[in-house]
Amino acid sequence: MGQGGEPRRVHAYDGQLGTAVARAQEGDEAAFAVAYRIVQPGLLGYLRGLVGDEAEDVASDAWLEIARDLGRFRGDGAGFRGWTATIARHRALDHLRRLRVRPRATALEQDLLELPGTHSTQDQALESLSTEYALELVAGLPRDQAEAVLLRVVVGLDGPAAARVLGKRPGAVRTAAHRGLKRLGRQLDAEGVTPEGPRTLGESG
Secondary structure (H helix, E strand, C coil), X not given: CCHHHCCCCCCCCHHHHHHHHHHHHCCCHHHHHHHHHXXXXXXXXXXXXXXXXXXXXXHHHHHHHXXXXXXXXXXXXXXXXXXXXXXXXXXXXXXXXXXXXXXXXXXXXXXXXXXXXXXXXXXXXXXXXXXXXXXXXXXXXXXXXXXXXXXXXXXXXXXXXXXXXXXXXXXXXXXXXXXXXXXXXXXXXXXXXECCEECCCCCCC
């Protein structure tokens, strides 16, 4: 169970990742490459949502820091994904500051007034889309919702881990993710997107 009684989200490769990280900390370069291959796709998707086309460069900077500080990391595979996401987020915000670009303003919402639902229809709909299209939709959300969705769905973190990355309370992150996915679900419905993909114009459904 995660903090606050939430079941910990288990990623399919967490066991393999934890083993690879432990070996990499002992100097095994091949093991570090394994950890990189497991973590990089989700990390890159998260960064695309933050910095767009500069994601590759920011990811490179993040991995330099990850490699440098690897010996200081303590935890398992899931913990490593959270740790790397935190580093990547810091590098992304540094990048935005250098460009003098302010991240999208957070919508003024009372996050605790609406408790998140438990069904995952929006998750399934989002995951059925192409990565590029999904990230384009997520990028249109208010920033707090976009980051919460990216960390939960793309990086695969549980609520407490995503909250640690963002420096917020788990309840606020769960609510932001729920609202973001709910908004995406409404948008997908309006655009006629089915689990098989977007319908063509004029197709009845």
